[in-house]
Structures are given as structure tokens and as C-alpha cells.
Amino acid sequence: MKNKLIVLFLIFAFPIFYTHAVTLDELIEQSAQKITAQIDGNVKTVTILSIRCQYSSLNDYIVESMNYYLSSMLKKTSLVERDDYARKLIQKEFDFQTSGYVSDETAASICSALGADTLILGSMESISSGWQLSLRVTHMESQKVLLSWRGRLGPNDPEVRFQIAKSQGNSTSLPPQAAQPQKSASPAPKQASPVKNTSFSNTGSTRYEFDPSSIPGSFRDFIVLINKTRSGECNVSVSAEAGNGWVEIGNAGLNRYGSENKFKAPSPYKISSFRTFALNSSIPYSYKITKQNNDLIIEVLEAGSKEATDFKPDWTGASNAWVFDLKAFRDEPDEEVKIICQNVTAITSYSLYTFIENKQQWIEYGNTEVERKDRTYKIKKNSGIKDLDDYRFYALVPKKGGTFRYSLKKDDDDLIITIN
Secondary structure, three states: OOOEEEOOOOOOOOOOOOOOOOOHHHHHHHHHHHHHHHHEOOEOEEEEEEEEOOOHHHHHHHHHHHHHHHHHHOOOOEEEOOOHHHHHHHHHHOOHHHHOEEEHHHHHHHHHHHOOOEEEEEEEEEEOOEEEEEEEEEEOOOOEEEEEEEEEEOOOOHHHHHHHHHHOOOOOOOOOOOOOOOEOOOOOOOOOEOOEOEEEOOOOEEEEEEOHHHOOOOEEEEEEEEEOOOOOOEEEEEEEEOOOOEEEEEEEEEOOOOOEEEEOOOOOOOHHHOOOEEEEEEEEEEEEEEEEOEEEEEEEEEOOOOOOOOOOOOOOOOOOOEEEEHHHOOOOOOOOEEEEEOOHHHOOEEEEEEEEOOOOEEEEEEEEEOOOOOOEEEOEEOOOOOOHHHOOEEEEEEOOOOOOOEEEEEEOOEEEEEEO
């Protein structure tokens, strides 16, 4: 008879850990800490094969959360996370959901296909006192059980209840006994806008609703609002539908291009628990929405735009100034600024200004006196000025009038300005 890797109700020679009075996220984090302490550096690669649970949303939430914690904790062991290929492979090969076990041969086959030598199996099940998360970590080649772990939750964990409701097709309703955050004064909800890959409100509106679930990637930490408008300050509030009303997540006054604000969900919720979000503003905006580094990124755009218009500050000083963008270089110079004058009529003193974005003003970076043709002169930085690559926009102003031709190049880490 084939050996079976029994996932449920087994007693191993390894210690069993019980944890009380914690939230689901804390329990998952504790399990990741135990796994990391046991395997980091002792195995090459590990993957979470499955966490058996009758509620699909709760299953996915536990796997994604555990992947999130392990990816930040493991330093020497590689983590193979579930992608579309892994999901299809597990769905095709794995009879875990119906039988409660997986054969040695099937587990070894999946691990080999995913490039992992160690697997994590587990279950999340209801018990008399609440919930129990059980995990087992096995090195497939040696068949050695590296860790066996159990942790318990109370019966009324809000995240568990929310994910159960989500699995049952009632994802915007709170399960019974969940804490009720204060409602916001947002208008009545509208139908959420479908999104694919990246979400846009193309025509611009003062209220935009969206469902981020179809945007690739995951998010669980923050909602990040970024001002990509040229109109200066913009004010946008973020709210989420929670079944009993709309909960305000945050309100951002973004006072300049590129400024940003981060928000977390009010307790007891997680940002990733909500399905429908709304963006409210006093004037119409468009939005570009992506997922990056476990955050939901919302770029505020000019109404009707699909991409941010790159910002370039207006120069209000001398008319013969030459304004340039340091981002013209893929690898920006960060040391000295040097000037070479190849035109005798351009021999004069030069002042270099830089634009301070958070103050929306130009300040003098430094200056130099050019005395001879074809010689190199270094700009002397003023006191309090940061490194060259800490700023983006610069303006070079000759003391005497005239229009000259300028060119830029990078020499090692120095910026060379040639004047003709």
C-alpha cells in the first residue's frame, strides 16, 4: 500500500504548539516564525502546497498571508509562491480537498514540478472552542518531518467570519458579532466598476468605485494615494463598503505633484478584506490603480487621462536660463557638476539652480566663474545643498546675456555641461 501523508489528526514526535487569544493574522505570523526558525538555511526551497479548508476564501487568505510573512522572514531559504501555473498544477494533481490526504508520489511530483524540496501542508478546521490551524513541514527527499505545529483561535475572529461570508457569496456583509466601525458620510453606493489589470476612471468623476480583485498581484498593507496632477493640491478620500455602510479609510490632501499618503483600514479590518472601494473628491479626477509590494497604489490623474503627464516646473528667472532634467540619464550622476566652455563669447560666471518640489521653489545650487575656453570648472555647492541626484530639475543661468548651446554627459559620477 502506498504511504500517505496524513495531514489531519496526527500526533508526531515533534512538539505541538497551542496559541490562545490571538487574531488570525497574528496566528499566521506566529506559524511563519516557527517555520522560519526551523528551516531557514537548512533547506533550499519550500512551498505551501495547500491549507485544507472548506471555505475557499479563507484557504486563499491563509496561504497568501503565510506567503507574505515567509517571504519577508526567510533569508537563506527560497520560497516558491503560488502562481497561475502552480494553482493549475495543484488543481489537476492534488486530491487534498476531497480525500484529506495526498500520496507521497503526488506530493513529490508537485514539489519537483515547482522546484521545491520541502513542502508545507496544513488545515484550518472548526473545533469546539473555535478554530484550529494545523501545519506540517516535510522534506520530501528524506521524508523527514521538520516541524509539526498547531495554533488555535477563538470562535469570533472577525477576519475568519469575513472570509467565510466571502466564500458563501456574501462578501460585502459582515458576519455576525463583528465589530462595527463608524460609518462615513459617503454617498449611497453605486455599482462597482469592473477592472482588468489596471483600473482607470477614464472620463473623470468626483466619485469612482472599483473592485481591485481582478488587478494582478496581492495587497494587504496599505492604500497609497499619489498626486500625479499638475493642478497643485488635490483632495481625495478613500472609503470601503462593509455591508453595514461605507467606512472611511482615509482623507488625503496632496499638496504637490508626486506627494503621497498611506492609509490602513480601521480596526478590526484589513485593507485586503474589503471588496469595493470608493474614491471621492470635490472636482473630477481620473485614477490609475495597480498593486505593488503588497500595497494598492492609486495614482490621481487629470480628468480624462490614462497616464500621468510628466511634470516640469516653470522657470520664472532670467530668460536666457537653460533648464534640464537629471532623469535624462538612466543612471543619474551624483558627484560634481563641471562646466566646459568651448565658445569664447560664453566666458562668464554661471549660477546653477535646482527646484525644491516640496516647497515649489527654485534655490541656488552653486556657482562658478569660467575664465578660459576649453578648461573645466567645478560648480561650488552652496551650504545646505544635498547630493546632485537628490534633485531632479536644474537651471543653468549665465551672468551675461546671450543664447548658447548646451549639452550634457556623464563622466564617471560627475555631470559635465558643455557650452558652445
